[in-house]
Structure formats: C-alpha cells, structure tokens
Amino acid sequence: xxxxxxxxNGKVKEYQADTTLAEVARDENPDLARMVLxxxxxxxxxxxxxxxxxxxxxVRFLSFEDEEGKQVxxxxxxHVLAQAVKRLYPQTKLAIGPAIKDGFYYDFDASQRFTPExxxxxxxxxxxxxxxxxxxxxxxLTREEALVKFSEVKEDYKVELINNLTNTPVxxxxxxxxxxxxxxGPHLPSTGKLGAVxxxxxxxxxxxxxxxxxxxxxxxxxxxxxxxxxxxxxxRQEEAKRRDHRRLGVELDLFSFHEEGPGFPFFxxxxxxxxxxxxQFWREVHEKQGYQEIKTPLILSQDLWExxxxxxxxxxxxxxxxxxEKDFAVKPMNCPGSMLIYRSRLHxxxxxxxxxxxxxxxxxxxxSGVLHGLMRLRCFTQDDAHLYMLPDQVGEEIIxxxxxxxxFYQTFxxxxxxxxxxxxxxxxxxDEIWEMATRALQDALQAKGMAxxxxxxxxxxxxxxIDFHLEDSLGRSWQCGTIxxxxxMPEKFDLFYVGEDGQKHRPVMIHRxxxxxxERFIGILIEHYAGxxxxxxxxxxxxxxxxxxxxxxxxxxxxxxxxxxxxRAELDTRREKINYKxxxxxxxxxxxxxxxxxxxxxxxTVSLRHHLQGDQGxxxxxxxxxMIRQKIENKTF
RNA sequence: GCCACUAUAGCUCAGCAGGCAGAGCGCGUCCUUGGUAAGGACGAGGUCACCGGUUCGAGCCCGGUUAGUGGCUCCA
Numbered sequence: 001x002x003x004x005x006x007x008x009n010g011k012v013k014e015y016q017a018d019t020t021l022a023e024v025a026r027d028e029n030p031d032l033a034r035m036v037l038x039x040x041x042x043x044x045x046x047x048x049x050x051x052x053x054x055x056x057x058x059v060r061f062l063s064f065e066d067e068e069g070k071q072v073x074x075x076x077x078x079h080v081l082a083q084a085v086k087r088l089y090p091q092t093k094l095a096i097g098p099a100i101k102d103g104f105y106y107d108f109d110a111s112q113r114f115t116p117e118x119x120x121x122x123x124x125x126x127x128x129x130x131x132x133x134x135x136x137x138x139x140x141l142t143r144e145e146a147l148v149k150f151s152e153v154k155e156d157y158k159v160e161l162i163n164n165l166t167n168t169p170v171x172x173x174x175x176x177x178x179x180x181x182x183x184x185g186p187h188l189p190s191t192g193k194l195g196a197v198x199x200x201x202x203x204x205x206x207x208x209x210x211x212x213x214x215x216x217x218x219x220x221x222x223x224x225x226x227x228x229x230x231x232x233x234x235x236r237q238e239e240a241k242r243r244d245h246r247r248l249g250v251e252l253d254l255f256s257f258h259e260e261g262p263g264f265p266f267f268x269x270x271x272x273x274x275x276x277x278x279x280q281f282w283r284e285v286h287e288k289q290g291y292q293e294i295k296t297p298l299i300l301s302q303d304l305w306e307x308x309x310x311x312x313x314x315x316x317x318x319x320x321x322x323x324x325e326k327d328f329a330v331k332p333m334n335c336p337g338s339m340l341i342y343r344s345r346l347h348x349x350x351x352x353x354x355x356x357x358x359x360x361x362x363x364x365x366x367x368s369g370v371l372h373g374l375m376r377l378r379c380f381t382q383d384d385a386h387l388y389m390l391p392d393q394v395g396e397e398i399i400x401x402x403x404x405x406x407x408f409y410q411t412f413x414x415x416x417x418x419x420x421x422x423x424x425x426x427x428x429x430x431d432e433i434w435e436m437a438t439r440a441l442q443d444a445l446q447a448k449g450m451a452x453x454x455x456x457x458x459x460x461x462x463x464x465x466i467d468f469h470l471e472d473s474l475g476r477s478w479q480c481g482t483i484x485x486x487x488x489m490p491e492k493f494d495l496f497y498v499g500e501d502g503q504k505h506r507p508v509m510i511h512r513x514x515x516x517x518x519e520r521f522i523g524i525l526i527e528h529y530a531g532x533x534x535x536x537x538x539x540x541x542x543x544x545x546x547x548x549x550x551x552x553x554x555x556x557x558x559x560x561x562x563x564x565x566x567x568r569a570e571l572d573t574r575r576e577k578i579n580y581k582x583x584x585x586x587x588x589x590x591x592x593x594x595x596x597x598x599x600x601x602x603x604x605t606v607s608l609r610h611h612l613q614g615d616q617g618x619x620x621x622x623x624x625x626x627m628i629r630q631k632i633e634n635k636t637f
Numbered sequence: 638g639c640c641a642c643u644a645u646a647g648c649u650c651a652g653c654a655g656g657c658a659g660a661g662c663g664c665g666u667c668c669u670u671g672g673u674a675a676g677g678a679c680g681a682g683g684u685c686a687c688c689g690g691u692u693c694g695a696g697c698c699c700g701g702u703u704a705g706u707g708g709c710u711c712c713a
Contacts, residue, residue, distance in 0.1 A: 217640075217641080218640090257704090370710085370712075479712070577672090614673075
C-alpha cells in the first residue's frame with residue numbers, strides 16, 4: 001500500500017506504508033536528516049523517528065532549534081542521567097525526569113547523598129553512555145504487565161505512576177542499553193545525539209510536589225547538541241548572575257540585609273531615592289485616575305482579622321502580638337483597614353466608584369527557605385488600592401485597572417504574562433459567587449483582547465484574580481500586579497451604599513496592586529536594566545568632576561545650577577585624578593558626568609560624558625540642563 | 638518548613654598536614670593639581686558567624702544554632 005506524506009515545505013511524497021519517519025527524512029535531505037531529532041505528525045502528536053507511517057500523514061521534522069525538539073533532546077538526556085545513576089547506585093529508585101526550560105531534571109530516592117563529587121562521576125558515566133550510542137527503543141506493555149515488571153525491580157514510584165495511568169490500557173517503555181524506563185516518549189534515535197551534557201545542581205524535591213510526601217533528591221542538568229552551545233549557555237548564566245539585584249544592590253549601595261532582620265530589607269539613601277521616585281510617579285498617575293490615598297495602621301485587633309477571614313485562612317502567615325492584654329495582629333494585607341475607612345461614612349450610589357489607594361507596609365511570615373533578596377520578603381510595601389463600586393461598574397473598573405497596569409509596565413519596557421487564577425481549595429463563599437466573579441474577570445480580559453493562562457485553584461481566599469508576571473534576569477517569573485474581584489469582604493464587613501431607591505445595597509470590591517510590592521518591583525527593575533537605571537530613577541543623575549582645585553568654584557556653580565532645576569547632582573571635590581573620579585562614577589552607573597577643567601572654565605562650558613556612550617565633548621550648560629530635564633520628565637534614558 | 642551546600646577584614650576571595658590569620662579593592666594620613674575607567678608611600682582594620690565538643694593545641698575535625706545560596710512547597 002502507498003501512502004502520501006506531506007512535508008512542511010509543501011512537498012507531497014509517496015511511500016510504501018510502514019516507512020519510518022527516519023527514512024522519510026533521509027530521503028528528503030540526507031544532510032538535514034542528521035539534525036532531525038523527532039517529528040510532529042498531523043499538527044499534534046510528537047513521535048520518534050522510528051515511528052512507522054501507516055496512512056497519509058502531515059509531517060513536521062523537529063530539530064534542536066524547535067521547542068518540541070529541545071524537549072525531546074533534554075528528556076532523553078534525563079533518561080541517560082537515570083541510567084548513569086542506576087549504574088553507579090543500583091539500589092536507587094527512580095521517580096520522574098522531565099525536560100524543563102533550559103534543561104532537565106530527574107528525581108531519585110537514593111540512600112546516599114549526591115554530592116558535587118558524585119555529580120562529577122555521574123556526568124562521566126553519562127558521557128560513557130553517550131559514547132556507546134545506544135539506540136532508544138520503544139516497547140508497549142499492558143498496564144498489568146508493566147506493573148509486574150516494575151514491581152519485580154522494586155521501582156515503587158513507577159508502580160504508583162502506572163497505577164495512576166487509568167485511562168490507558170497500554171503503557172510505553174523506552175530502553176537504551178541495559179536501562180529501561182516507563183515513559184510516554186518520544187526520544188532521540190540514540191544516546192549518541194547528546195553532544196554535551198552538564199549536571200548543574202542537586203536539590204530536594206517532594207515526591208509529586210506535595211510536602212507531605214517523601215523528599216527526593218533532584219538532579220538538575222542541561223544538554224546541547226554541541227559543546228560550544230553548552231559553553232555559551234553557561235556563559236549567559238554567568239552574565240545573568242552579574243545582573244542579580246542582590247549583587248547590584250550592594251555595589252550600588254541601594255539596600256542591605258542583616259541577620260537581625262531576616263527577610264526585612266534596609267533601604268540606604270540611594271535606594272530610597274529610587275523608591276521615592278517610583279512612589280512619586282505612582283501618586284501622580286493615581287491622582288489623575290481618580291484615586292484617593294489613605295493610610296491605615298500596621299497593627300490591628302485580632303477580632304478584625306477574625307471578621308475578615310484572615311484568621312481562618314491566613315493565620316500561619318501572620319505575626320501576632322499583645323497590647324494591653326488584648327490580641328493584635330500585624331497586618332498581612334491592607335483590605336480590612338480600607339474597609340473600615342469606607343464604612344466610616346455613608347456612601348450614596350452617586351459617590352461610587354470610591355477608589356482608596358494605600359502604600360501599605362504588610363508583614364507576612366514566609367517560610368525561611370523562600371526568602372530571596374527583594375523578590376521575596378517578610379515585609380513589603382504593596383501599592384494597594386481597594387475600589388468600591390456598583391455591580392454594573394465592575395467591567396469598566398477592571399478594564400481601568402488593566403489599562404493602568406499597561407501604562408506602568410510600558411513606562412519600564414517590561415514584557416509580562418497574564419494569568420487568571422480561580423477558586424482555591426481553601427476559600428470563602430459559594431461556587432456561584434466565584435463563578436460570577438471569575439466570569440467578570442474573563443470578560444474584561446476578552447474585551448482587552450489579552451492572551452492569558454488559567455491557573456486553576458490559585459485565587460485568593462476571597463476571590464479570583466488576574467495576575468501579571470514579570471521575568472527576572474535568570475528567567476524566573478515573579479508575580480507583580482494583581483487584580484482581585486471580591487464579593488465576599490463587603491458582605492463580611494456589611495459594607496453598603498444607599499441606592500437610587502433609598503435602600504441599602506452591597507457594593508462590589510476590587511483589590512489591586514500594580515507594582516505588586518515596591519520592593520520586588522525595584523528588584524526586577526535593577527535586573528531588567530542591569531543596574532543602569534533610567535535617568536529619572538537614578539539616585540544620582542549627574543556627577544560633576546572638577547579636574548583640579550582651581551576648578552572647584554566653577555564646578556560648585558554648575559552643581560548649584562543643576563540642583564536649582566531639581567536635577568540630582570553631586571560634586572566630587574576629592575583631590576583625585578580625573579580618571580579615578582570617572583571610574584568611580586562609572587562603577588556607580590551614574591548617567592551623566594560633567595568634567596570641568598581649564599577649557600571649560602574659560603569657555604563657560606562643561607565636558608559631557610555619558611556612562612554608556614562615553615565622552616561627548618564640551619557643551620554649554622543651559623541646553624544640557626534642558627535636555628536632562630526633558631529626559632527626566634519623559635522618563636527616557 | 639523540607640533537602641543540599643556555604644559562612645575568614647566594609648567588599649571579592651586565598652589559607653594548611655590541626656601549630657603566631659593573608660591578598661586585592663575599599664577606608665585613613667601624607668606626597669602628587671592630574672583631561673575621560675585605578676598615580677605613589679605609609680597605616681588602621683579580625684572573637685575566622687554563634688554555642689558546645691575532640692585535641693597539648695581548632696579558622697581547619699565533630700555536633701548544634703543562626704544567616705545566606707540553589708531547589709521543593711508556598712507567594713507580592
């Protein structure tokens with residue numbers, strides 16, 4: 001029987017049925033065939049090259065350049081890792097080993113520890129396996145057969161996995177050399193395709209990601225077809241580390257951490273300038289958008305938190321204290337305080353929406369192991385706001401907030417991802433209310449035409465939310481902005497407004513943040529700009545550098561002129577050489593340096609140097625001041 | 638919180654076989670008045686994270702604590 005194979009380049013070829021994809025690839029282009037790792041058929045399934053074609057098929061060959069190809073490649077590397085581990089430590093039990101972004105991992109239940117030295121040995125064994133160029137071969141067994149097979153070799157985790165594969169009568173296994181693993185596949189044709197592998201770290205990981213389960217040892221690694229690609233990857237990782245906000249925070253003297261307050265940041269003067277600039281920008285925008293700013297106390301009676309549901313749903317993250325024998329809690333969120341203000345006077349439907357914004361310092365007892373610079377703290381400032389509105393204002397208000405988020409992130413040139421989080425297990429309120437709220441958020445996203453991912457069960461305990469995620473220098477993503485729709489808190493706090501009919505009605509509430517936390521946002525900003533902050537955020541915008549003492553008087557005059565125009569300028573009066581002063585200003589990533597010597601004094605100019613563009617030559621001060629002012633106002637570099 | 642690793646001067650890091658604690662940068666004083674990324678000399682600075690143990694003797698070996706790092710779980 002003949003079958004038709006359609007390739008991505010449009011070619012249609014005829015083959016004998018049972019021709020494998022590998023044969024098709026070789027026939028199409030023998031050179032390219034060496035690059036091909038797997039194939040996608042009929043726009044959905046990714047399969048091995050040994051897959052025999054039985055009917056007319058659309059084929060897309062996958063190489064390492066394709067995301068799916070990378071996945072296959074790294075997944076095969078994970079199998080080789082498992083094989084190496086089994087060779088060296090035969091009693092080790094295998095859990096799972098998928099490909100991930102940038103690499104792969106495999107989880108093991110082993111009696112011995114995988115120290116860095118052990119990783120070396122394992123890596124060496126992997127290289128042997130690669131050199132042997134074992135083909136990956138696929139076999140299928142019924143679930144019962146597979147259960148017997150894996151029970152015999154005491155692979156308890158595999159047995160559990162098979163038991164959970166209830167919707168399929170057969171399971172697939174992949175074998176390379178003496179090693180066989182339960183696996184859906186697909187895989188590379190053979191281990192020899194794995195050009196360069198590297199084991200990067202060991203970490204603990206709970207079986208099935210559940211902290212009640214046993215902690216396994218997870219070995220992380222990465223793999224590339226060519227050693228040069230691996231080198232480049234490792235180099236990029238190093239580069240990323242150089243952008244790490246924790247490192248730059250020290251170098252630029254922005255903030256610090258101390259043993260006396262784990263997870264509690266200390267902002268230095270320079271860091272505070274950055275912080276305050278963000279806040280100033282935030283206030284300007286919010287004022288224009290009809291928000292009113294409030295401030296509520298850090299410590300509030302425990303009764304309040306019982307009323308809000310935090311006691312029930314959020315207690316393990318809260319700090320408690322006693323005042324005059326009464327129980328109080330340090331606020332982990334700002335909403336109850338805001339609601340007390342809303343409730344402190346009567347609201348007419350004509351007043352709504354009421355938008356109360358608060359830069360609220362919240363404290364949350366995060367697990368010690370999760371703390372991470374400014375990104376994950378135990379106290380942070382939320383740029384919070386609570387919007388109280390009529391039910392029919394919900395759509396408009398959500399869109400208003402989304403627009404604001406866009407405006408902010410655009411200002412910084414951030415790419416972001418949007419997620420919609422739905423009702424969690426531990427939640428207040430009925431399914432109907434949750435459905436209604438979730439629907440409202442979806443509608444708003446749809447109206448904005450935004451792509452988003454659904455995060456089932458990840459909502460706040462009082463309502464579903466839209467989250468905005470930004471990426472840090474190592475590609476980890478951090479939640480920043482969030483919009484949470486809440487029908488429940490107004491109920492709990494008996495909030496109302498007086499409607500047209502003179503009766504009490506329940507308002508709807510939106511909780512939202514845009515930066516998320518000012519601290520985390522600063523961390524992301526630092527990494528995003530690699531410490532080269534835009535002019536308007538730079539703690540020092542201009543450094544004035546006189547060459548010799550006799551230029552000091554003029555330099556002071558220049559500095560004063562800059563300061564008069566609200567430009568953050570500093571004068572370096574030290575008796576150091578100009579090269580030295582420039583180097584220091586460069587290291588502090590100060591955007592503009594003004595060098596002043598005999599020529600400048602004589603001509604009434606300054607010599608301009610930009611920290612990224614270098615020497616710009618002499619310019620008169622007034623137009624320069626104007627240019628700088630303009631850049632600050634436009635928030636450009 | 639869990640798993641693993643780490644902790645030496647303000648910062649980056651050496652240190653050996655268990656035998657008087659080091660370098661560079663930074664800081665201070667002095668000399669140098671220097672034109673676009675480090676001028677020179679001298680000097681101060683340490684409870685080797687903390688507590689305990691082994692030892693004639695511990696920065697080094699062992700146990701614990703604290704903090705940090707990479708993950709897991711959780712989250713702005």
